[in-house]
Amino acid sequence: MEEEIRIKSGPLNLEGRFEKGSNEKAVVVTHPHPLYGGNMDNPVVKAAIETFREKGFSTLRFNFRGTGQSTGMFDEGEGEQTDTAAAISFLREQGITRTFLVGYSFGAWVNAKGMAGNVLKAEDHIMISPPVAFLNFDGISADLPVSLIITGSLDPIAPPETIRQYLQQWSPDPRFEIIDGCDHFFAGFTETVRSIITDYLKQKNR
Secondary structure, three states: OOOOEEEEOEEEEEEEEEOOOOEEEEEEOOOHHHOOOOOOOHHHHHHHHHHHOOOEEEEEEOOOOOOOOOOOOOOOHHHHHHHHHHHHHHHHHHHOOOEEEEEEEEHHHHHHHHHHHHOOOEEEEEEEEEOOOOOOOHHHHOOOOOOOEEEEEOOOOOHHHHHHHOOOOOOOEEEEEEEEOOOOOOOOOOOOHHHHHHHHHHHHHO
């Protein structure tokens, strides 16, 4: 069962949910844009958390600064990278050194910025609906480590054709899954997201 935690991010306190798993690996899942209602209770975030939990991972989701009970203010994706780094540090304090990073929408953008800028380090990196038609990925595209990308065929914020333009610049060559008939919010498709992640982890023996 998840426990309520507080994570120190500099002077800020972040609201989070943590559950210890049965193996040595953990996942941090970051949420959609807080100015548009995104938070750690988003159904896609929870679906990702549940999928990794079933595979024995420790799981951690949290609210970015200024969201929910997290202190501070929205910081245009900059301070949010620090928040994610603090979440990874929290896991290290629990003795967990193998960390996976999953982001949905704005969370995927924050993670990508952090990974490309070496602010964030993770064993594996998954993006769900990276908002390439809404936020600027141009400065973070070169050699971005990402292994799995999931989006919907009808997603105007993360359109498959725009994501494809970035794929050749990202490394390693990521697995790219497009869910037919799905838009940016994944209503009715969260089980498909879970199935894709489950299959990915199985194929990677993780």
